[in-house]
Amino acid sequence: MQQNSIGHSLSETEFNNLCSHYKDTYEIHLASMKRRDRLFYALLVILALFLLQITSADLVSSILSHYIENKLKTSIDKDLNLFGTLFWFLLFGFSSRYYQTVIEIERQYNYIHDLEEILNSKYAGTCIFTREGKAYLDKYPLFSSWVRWLYTWAFPLIILLCISIRIYDELANYKALGLALVPGVVFYLLVGIFTILYIGKLHSLSLRKLLKRVKATIDHKSSPE
Numbered sequence: 251m252q253q254n255s256i257g258h259s260l261s262e263t264e265f266n267n268l269c270s271h272y273k274d275t276y277e278i279h280l281a282s283m284k285r286r287d288r289l290f291y292a293l294l295v296i297l298a299l300f301l302l303q304i305t306s307a308d309l310v311s312s313i314l315s316h317y318i319e320n321k322l323k324t325s326i327d328k329d330l331n332l333f334g335t336l337f338w339f340l341l342f343g344f345s346s347r348y349y350q351t352v353i354e355i356e357r358q359y360n361y362i363h364d365l366e367e368i369l370n371s372k373y374a375g376t377c378i379f380t381r382e383g384k385a386y387l388d389k390y391p392l393f394s395s396w397v398r399w400l401y402t403w404a405f406p407l408i409i410l411l412c413i414s415i416r417i418y419d420e421l422a423n424y425k426a427l428g429l430a431l432v433p434g435v436v437f438y439l440l441v442g443i444f445t446i447l448y449i450g451k452l453h454s455l456s457l458r459k460l461l462k463r464v465k466a467t468i469d470h471k472s473s474p475e
């Protein structure tokens with residue numbers, strides 16, 4: 251019999267089943283991380299072309315038209331509005347899927363850590379079954395913090411900055427509001443809302459603590475001496 255971290259006993263069969271479940275869970279976790287990385291790199295390319303369109307719209311349209319014509323063996327019009335809408339659509343699709351994947355990975359981490367805590371109770375005092383938990387965090391604390399900061403703070407803020415620059419450019423280049431602006435404005439709002447919700451979801455606890463500190467500071471300054 252083994253004792254897990256919360257004091258419940260596990261039979262040998264239960265322990266072996268849990269090991270198998272841990273293995274399957276970790277494989278799913280690895281697949282999720284690979285998907286996150288692919289989405290991350292795809293978004294980098296989309297964002298690069300997305301911003302390049304601001305300064306070199308004709309060049310981007312020409313490259314894309316040539317690529318599509320070679321792939322589809324048909325000619326298409328080099329419509330700047332068409333490609334602009336396409337980039338907005340791709341950015342929305344890939345970013346929303348990226349956010350969902352990162353949130354899924356964060357949930358998997360919590361679940362894997364719980365599994366590792368139970369499994370590690372058989373080997374108390376060792377790092378067995380702590381690959382994604384204690385062992386990793388103890389060995390790579392700075393790297394782990396940096397990667398998480400990149401995926402959960404820096405990158406979404408970069409996306410917000412990019413879409414803000416793009417929508418500002420689109421609005422500035424149109425002398426009057428029209429239907430041509432609708433796709434950009436709609437996708438700007440969608441991507442922006444998704445990004446803000448994503449940041450809030452991952453950092454809700456930190457944001458609540460920050461708000462409490464700000465409120466406490468304001469209350470302290472406004473209180474009579």
